[in-house]
Amino acid sequence: MAASFLEPVLLRRLERLGLVSRKRVANQIKGERRSVQRGSSMNFVDYREYVPGDDVSQLDWNVYGRLDHLVVKLFEDEQNVTVHLLVDNSKSMDWGDPNKLQLALQLAGGLGYVGLSNFDRVQCATFSDTLGVTFGPARNQREAHNLFAYLTEVKPAGETNFEAALRSYVMQNRRPGLAIVFTDLLSHSSFETGVKCLLERGYEVALIHILAPAEVRPSIGGDLKLVDRETGRYVDVTLNQRALNLYRERYQGWTQAIEGFCGRHGILYQRIETSEPLDKLLFQTLRKRGLVA
């Protein structure tokens, strides 16, 4: 299953990567991930005033001898990260050639494999109007097989409701971490509300915005009845040059609004088109964006 889901060659290359978490997270388990949380590793970071209750073994007696002042040494703590892979499997994702959902699942599998290879805690879930079946947590590479099997079974269903689905997810998971959301954002429901639920709970959010080339640059024309694959709604349009120009303007306004929101809330945002090769997305696009290193 795993061999057919992602190429073995690609998996071997992915083992050399690691996910980058830019936010401080509080984890109980020491992992291989370097965290900005001060802890008990050997890497000294800073001092702070001693307060009653602190571990007296962490007092710096040399400082006390010279300054007659009690300070505690702070060390950088090495921890692993919980990676939440959230894949939008609404019907609008099941569209385009190559298929948007298919690419989202492959990306989720690839990034999940990176996490497992680095002993990160990997959880995965699909969502549309509600939260779907979840996977994990898994902690080591041996469980990648199960992750790929889970992803292979994912089917498109329902309309997207970001708020309901993501709120439900954070309620079920008390361990925040790096949440990577794969979606096309083509929904009347507000994605902002859903993403804010993650942020409020301390998740570091990366938004992978997946679009088909035909959504970016429509090549259809004539008197058409456009039927929404997800909702069944339709729009009558006469697609002449003027209408296409209007669409482009609206598309640009929409993407700029998304970028603006993500920028304001510290969300890593990457828009990709399904026409781009998977390995290029993993090893170049997301690497440049700082999601993997």
Add this chain to the structure above:
Amino acid sequence: MNLVAPAGLAFASLIPILIIFYLLKVRRHEQEVSSTYLWEQLHRDLVAHEPWQRLRTSLLLLLQILLMALLTLGLARPFFTANAQASDNVVLLLDASASMQATDVKPSRFEAARNAARELVGRLSDDATGTIVRVKDHPEVLVQGATKNQLFDTLNHVSVSTGTTNMKEALQLALSLNKGKTRSQIFVISDGAVPPMDDLQVGDAEVHFLPIGASGENQGITVLSSRPDPGDPQRQHIFVRVENFGQSSVFNLLSLYVDGKLMDSTDLQIPGRGKAEHVFTNVPPGAKVVEARLRDADQFPADNSAWLVLNQVGAYKLLLVTQNNLFLEKAVNLLPNVEVFKTEPRRYVGIDPSQYSVFVFDGYLPQDLPNGNMLLINPPPAEWLPITTDTIPRPKVTSYDRDDPLLNYVQFSDMQLSKVKDVDPPEWAKVLAQSGGHPLLLAGNNAGRKMVILPFDLHWSNFGLLPGFPIFISNVMNYLQPNDPSEIKAPSPGDSVLIQPLPQSDEITVRKPDGSSRTFKPAGKPIGYNDTDATGLYQVSQRSQGKTLQEQMFAINLTSPAESDIAPHATLELGGAKLRPNEAIDWTPAKHEFWPWVLLAAVCLLTFEWYWYHRRS
């Protein structure tokens, strides 16, 4: 407006269907997209879920409704009713004579006549044919058996002339054109200022008269002539006659211009339907051209001026080559304005013939003919003159042309002859007198030389003793003299003018009164010049290799009382009967369908709609 096929109006029922098409939404092809999220609210046209839409103001819809309405109208075949000619063929005699220039009807009588003709043509049935004859000094068939459109086109281009009217000839022509045709009518559109045509029988032909004109008030110069002053032949007296064709007595000022300068004026009182005459006696010697001019303009200005070219003949040299002919010498010496030189035939070879303009060869003919006109008496045979040395005894004058200017006042029949040489008349010569088929007198133009031939010796006859002999010689010299202005007769406007080229002339230019000119290559033959519609002075220049040989003038005047009498006539006297206006015109109501015009409008509308649709999209 009525309809031939009212059932065609049923086509209008398609108009509501057309509107329904506009109310219905466009049928669209379904296209599945991932989401309509971005497509919504793009354009107000893009979102409408009802099968019907509100009818919006659309130029295309209005154009299409109008198009349908026009097609409906066209299918119903609309027509209007108008009086039309019952005839299948009409002949329009359109008077284009000078009197039609009168402006008593604005803008002119001719324009009024043209409009009347247009109205007539407009009333013709669609399948009728017509003929238009422009009537002036000679009738001119402009178009024959033409359709209505061709008739209209011809009427647009016809123009008035300054000539006289020959309505009789035009009517004869129209009658011959109509001969054998049934349902045919002749329309005379004229001011009626034509001579009576009592002797013209129209038979069964249907002739109608459409009179044009309102007033006959006009004064015109009808005579302008000159005669030598009895006391001083070098001076000329100018005689002018002015006629008043109106009913009341008028005063007018008559002026005489000599070579373009005012010389004299006189007040004339001219009684109604009367005339006044005046003689100007103080014309200076050497004057070339005089112009008589009436001061007061009237409704017909063409006859208010007249021009006269005075005799321009100067003294010329005549060479008499004879062996003592007393009769001839005496007669020649009596001629005025002639310098006579005499020589004997044997001495002729030593003479320069270019010094002389006229030659008289008596019993002699040089090998090389000189350039000039000549009288040949008893000539010997030559290549160009088939004359025998044999003689015909005792010929009698059996006939001669009394009306020819050469024989004016000459009793040629009184002549007795003992014998005469037999001449085979050349092609260029005209036999003016003969004796049973044997010419006694010939004249003509032989390759640019005017010649008069007497094929007998004067001593063989009593001609030299007759009183008519000096007159004959005078007539001959008037004919042979060079630079004779009478060579260019002053005809009426539109007439042809015969211009005699000089033997040396290689180019002749005629300059019209308006300054335009036309050049001819004479090739030794007389030139017929017929562009004489304008009144005034015409200048004729004869040149040889760029050098002017001779300047002549002739005048074209409208001195025609018939044309100057512009009083419109209410009736036309024809074949002893008086033709009244519009008498018995057979009008009949006729349908004039105009669906082709409606169809044309529909096509134009369709073209505009196509343009508008593509411009919008």
